[in-house]
Amino acid sequence: MATPHHAPPAHTLPTLADLLGSASVVSLPLHTRFRGVDAREAVILRGPEGATEFSPFVEYDDVEALAWLAGAIDFGWTTPPPPLRDRIAVNATLPAVGPSEVAAVLDRYPGCRTIKVKVAERGQTLDDDIARVREARAYLGTSGRIRLDANGGWNVDEAEHAIHALAEFDLEYVEQPCASVDDLWEIRQRVKYMGIPVAADESVRKVEDPLEVARRGAADVLVIKAQPLGGIHSALDIVERAGLPVVVSSALDTSIGIAMGAHLAASIPNLEYDCGLATAALLAADVTAEPLVPVDGSIAVTRPVLDESLVQKSLATAERDAWWRDRLSRVYGLLTEFSDTKGRHCA
Incomplete structure (x- = not known):
């Protein structure tokens, strides 16, 4: 088990x-x-x-x-653990919406200069992804960063084709383009010459051995989440042993769960990437009067008080x-x- x-x-x-x-x-x-x-x-x-x-x-x-x-x-x-910083820079999260909806979603992330765009949505096409990413790049301009999240939705050939098609939008990395560690390793070899890193999410949090992807050289970046990895202390142990850059992300949590992720991110010595901890902005309601939504592109490291x-x-x-x-x-x-x-x- x-x-x-x-x-x-x-x-x-x-x-x-x-x-x-x-x-x-x-x-x-x-x-x-x-x-x-x-x-x-x-x-x-x-x-x-x-x-x-x-x-x-x-x-x-x-x-x-x-x-x-x-x-x-x-x-x-x-x-x-004692925090090493009091604020965490965060990315905007763009669901698999149509181009006409992109600006309204991203307006809920004031100051964020990194956008994670959901791609490979079931029932959609690569053309849908291209249109969404193009609109996100237009929203950011030339200076911001765009990362993709496929949630393992492509096979290796589909991933290679999609990454080539989307590379023109200056990608920071591609998260979980394929489902298995073997396929992640393969796609990483295929796109390495393009200089686009591969990040692993499900291959860390949904497997028996969360360090396998690092040992196999199947990813350049690890995406970690506090709750699915057994908590802050467990996740910190994984980060230390993996020896790879990490992005701390959320799992569509309330602001209470986001605070758990913020405390994890605040405890990591070298935090090179903006974190995926702004998803409280996707909620139309929350359990605190001071939700952990981004202000000037970051969230505070704090424990929100429940509003009963x-x-x-x-x-x-x-x-x-x-x-x-x-x-x-x-x-x-x-x-x-x-x-x-x-x-x-x-x-």
Whole structure:
């Protein structure tokens, strides 16, 4: 069974009753459809260190959600490392919208000079991608940076063709152009002469061994997310061992989850790239009166205070609340099983 890369020690785990008693299940509408959904569901938890978030995507099974719960507990029940900076430069995120919608989306990211453009969307064509990226480049002008995110949607030949077609827009890197590590290695060899780096996201957070992509030389950059990697402490361990530049990103979190990512980014000594931590701008509602949206191209390293009235306004239906509580309970059982096994092995 896949396990969080570094779960909190067993004695720091809160009880299931503590988690369920502190939990609020929210459903936050999005400005623009993203990842096939119009609303983002999350479980907000209240720990001794502050609010935290458990929000694995609904299609993930309990085993994959295990690291997400470890990450939520890590942020809510363990003190984060001391920050090395108080603000994090961030990129805008452009969903797979039509060209006419690009400016309205990007206007929600004031001061951001890097845009991550979603490409390889199911049901769309390369011509759709080209039109979207062209519009993003026109919005930025010549000085900003454009990175692409295909979410593993191309095979190697499709990726090579698409990267050639999109290279004219001066790409910073291409994120997860192909799904497998083997294919990432292959496409990296094919486009290396073009000087366009390959970044790995799913090949870090959705695999048994998050360091395989680095050992194989299949990526130039790692995209890391705090919650799916088991929390800040676990993610920092991966960064240190990988030895590659990293981009800290979010998973369409509320501002509480974004804060977890911001604290991770603030703890990394060399942060060369703008981070993907501005996705709260995609939400039409949040759980704090001071959401972590970009100001002058960056977000603050802080822990937002829950606004309980906003939480109440965004509560999910009774059916969805029960679904998430049942899921949390099942995943907690897996987490305690893993922690007990780890403890026996270390005894």
